[in-house]
Amino acid sequence: xxxxxxxxxxxxxxxxxxxxxxxxxxxxxxxxxxxxxxxxxxxxxxxxxxxxxxxxxxxxxxxxxxxxxxxxxxxxxxxxxxxxxxxxxxxxxxxxxxxxxxxxxxxxxxxxxxxxxxxxxxxxxxxxxxxxxxxxxxxxxxxxxxxxxxxxxxxxxxxxxxxxxxxxxxxxxxxxxxxxxxxxxxxxxxxxxxxxxxxxxxxxxxxxxxxxx
Ligand SMILES: C[S@@+](CC[C@H](N)C(=O)[O-])C[C@H]1O[C@@H](n2cnc3c(N)ncnc32)[C@H](O)[C@@H]1O
Numbered sequence: 001x002x003x004x005x006x007x008x009x010x011x012x013x014x015x016x017x018x019x020x021x022x023x024x025x026x027x028x029x030x031x032x033x034x035x036x037x038x039x040x041x042x043x044x045x046x047x048x049x050x051x052x053x054x055x056x057x058x059x060x061x062x063x064x065x066x067x068x069x070x071x072x073x074x075x076x077x078x079x080x081x082x083x084x085x086x087x088x089x090x091x092x093x094x095x096x097x098x099x100x101x102x103x104x105x106x107x108x109x110x111x112x113x114x115x116x117x118x119x120x121x122x123x124x125x126x127x128x129x130x131x132x133x134x135x136x137x138x139x140x141x142x143x144x145x146x147x148x149x150x151x152x153x154x155x156x157x158x159x160x161x162x163x164x165x166x167x168x169x170x171x172x173x174x175x176x177x178x179x180x181x182x183x184x185x186x187x188x189x190x191x192x193x194x195x196x197x198x199x200x201x202x203x204x205x206x207x208x209x210x211x212x213x
Pocket of ligand 1: 045046047048049068069070071074095096097098115116117118191192193194
């Protein structure tokens with residue numbers, strides 16, 4: 001897949017090194033030392049334009065958040081949102097989350113958010129879906145034993161695929177919602193994609209999954 005690249009984005013991301021971590025692989029096992037408080041660590045894979053990570057970090061000062069986004073042209077918007085929120089507990093990584101075990105140590109992460117992940121509908125691209133079993137193996141390698149994965153999507157096929165994938169992996173499913181907005185979770189922080197799709201009247205699916213020990 002070709003990613004749009006804005007040449008000025010490299011400089012912008014470097015200038016904002018208080019938010020965008022420049023050598024993330026060096027932080028493995030010591031992420032909390034980057035933050036002012038040593039507290040639970042939640043990560044979002046495919047942060048997009050950052051509304052979720054900035055909103056969650058504002059709502060939950062008692063948690064440290066890391067948003068991972070591979071597209072430079074997109075992560076710049078997330079940097080702006082984190083800046084505007086004036087929060088200490090959020091950092092961003094401009095990385096392709098290929099193997100999270102290179103970035104995080106065993107038991108380092110408390111929660112992983114997969115928000116509106118690319119669905120990769122063709123069977124030949126199944127391995128790229130962020131809930132394919134090889135990704136689940138990675139998540140297991142970095143999550144605490146009681147850690148959880150929270151998945152939100154508008155894509156019913158990806159949702160069904162993910163439920164089956166979690167289940168085949170021996171994970172425990174919790175709170176499987178077929179219409180998150182109908183359920184009206186007051187804690188829910190919407191992502192940009194969520195606003196777009198729910199604005200069109202589409203249901204938003206959400207589930208939480210745990211690894212059984
Ligand atoms: C469909 S968008 C959703 C963005 C955002 N989560 C939202 O809900 O508004 C998916 C995002 O995930 C990013 N992404 C996909 N695979 C990724 C990976 N392996 N590592 C980092 N970012 C990834 C894409 O660049 C894109 O910005």
